[in-house]
Amino acid sequence: MEIFGIPLAAFLGQLLLGLVNGSFYAMLSLGLAVIFGLLNVINFAHGALYMMGAFLAWMGLQYFGISYWVMLLLAPLMIALFGMVIERSMLRWLYQLDHLYGLLLTFGVTLIIEGVFRSFYGVSGQPFAVPPQLAGATDLGFMMLPIYRAWVVVASLVVCLVTWFVIEKTRLGAYLRAGTENPRMVEAFGINVPLMVTLTYGFGVALAAFAGVLAAPVLQVSPLMGSNLIVTIFAVVVIGGMGSILGSIVTGLALGVIEGLTKVFYPELSSTVVFIIMAIVLLVRPAGLFGREK
């Protein structure tokens, strides 16, 4: 069976790969949006922390024999801790200033993290085996489904939806949304806003690290894996607008799929398609698909 001259199996394979990439986009842009909402900081270090998540998983297995499953929980926790240290020691001092200083600071942090990892591991990728429980593929009749890829999509979707639920439907999320709207008012109601800010930053970067661990077996673990991704994530954020949680998730997934399909039909364009879409969205709807004009 063929679709537009492409064998169906190949088409579906790329579609799945696009969904996998889209899941990473969704998780990263979600974290970026949550952080921006409360801190007004565009976290350039998001890609570097994603890379660190992947590296922690690799190091855990390589040096200490800790399994993928343990690291899937441990790595985000460690990165959250690391992120909270960054927030408390550095970002905290910039909230009163122009937003661009937050971006510049996290850019510097990105360079440091990447530089450290490059000085130890070079630029080549480290292979990371798919955990044995998820190895192999099942035959669905019309295509072979690699189990690990399916797991990535399902796990990311669950994490994204739980995040959406917590922010939109729980009391904790209500504090967070209130803090986004008017932090001083929330503080006046007796809520520890600085602590909430720190925890939010920790949570946002934990999402990035979680995505990193998920990505480790799909992509190679390399010090540069985060830096190219972060620019694409910025485009995703501009396209979606950072106003809505569900918007971030949907935009991320959709762009991953579009990118995957471009690889099938017009491979030359696959690395630029996201940016072209961004340009079109800026022309048609400058605030972004789910954004609100201020």
Added chain:
Amino acid sequence: MSRKLGYTAVLLGLLIAPFALYPVLLMKILCFALFACAFNLLIGFTGLLSFGHAAFFGGAAYITGHALKMWGLPFELGILTGTLFAALVGWVIGGLAIRRQGIYFTMITLALAQMLFFVFLQAPFTGGEDGLQSIPRGYLLGVIDLRNDLTMYYVVLAIMVLSFALIVRVIHSPFGQVLKAVRENEPRATSLGYEVARYKSLAFVLSAALAGLAGSVKAVVLGFGTLTDVHWSMSGLVVLMTLVGGMGTLFGPVLGAIIIIALENKLGDVGAWLAQVTAVEWFNTLGESVTMITGLIFVICVLAFRRGIIGELVARLR
């Protein structure tokens, strides 16, 4: 009076500099100084943080290189082609980016520049990962041989001084005053009847063209154009130069360019020396860890030193 004296002293210093220092390194510093000044025109005087200036700098380098090497254009026309290309790309990227404000503007410039990076990576004429090699210097006005480093240096110096004078003129012109008004308070500038978008766009094109001029000249001086010049890390580097020297000051970016380029060139030596003194083997690899050090400077500058060297000096002297 003292200002005129200062300008004369700097100019004299630049005229005799190639007899004391390696001319190619000096030319490289001059190119980056202009690049940083062009960037500063946006961040320092219009309040727009572009994270995509590598596209103009590196893109113009490729175009100039190609024009000189494959089309056989003379030096002046080659430089002009590169600069016009940068202006055109600046017009497109700037036009899209100014549709959003603040931090979004920055993200859009970064993303569009990254798109151009991929275009240059895939385009056959750039030589992909190997870069565009052996760009000929040719002759100025058909007679002056530019293969001599000293001759080339004075030509580059003339271009840079003229461009710098242009930037100073723009900043002090009525146009420059409107840009400052936009930086200080955009809604107010709008309500005073200025078409802010047009001013922003024009400033962006001017900045892009000058960044392109710097890239074009650099490509001719060094004889090659590479992917490094269009990569976002180059955009970051020019931000750092401006930040270190002082955003919104005239000479800050120049000083920042000198410091950062000197650092890049000498970091290996410094590392070797540190390794010798402290007997820590790791310092020998410092030359390869330039990104780490630039990152560190970034963090320190943003946290403690936001006015930059010149800005700090001016504030102290007042």
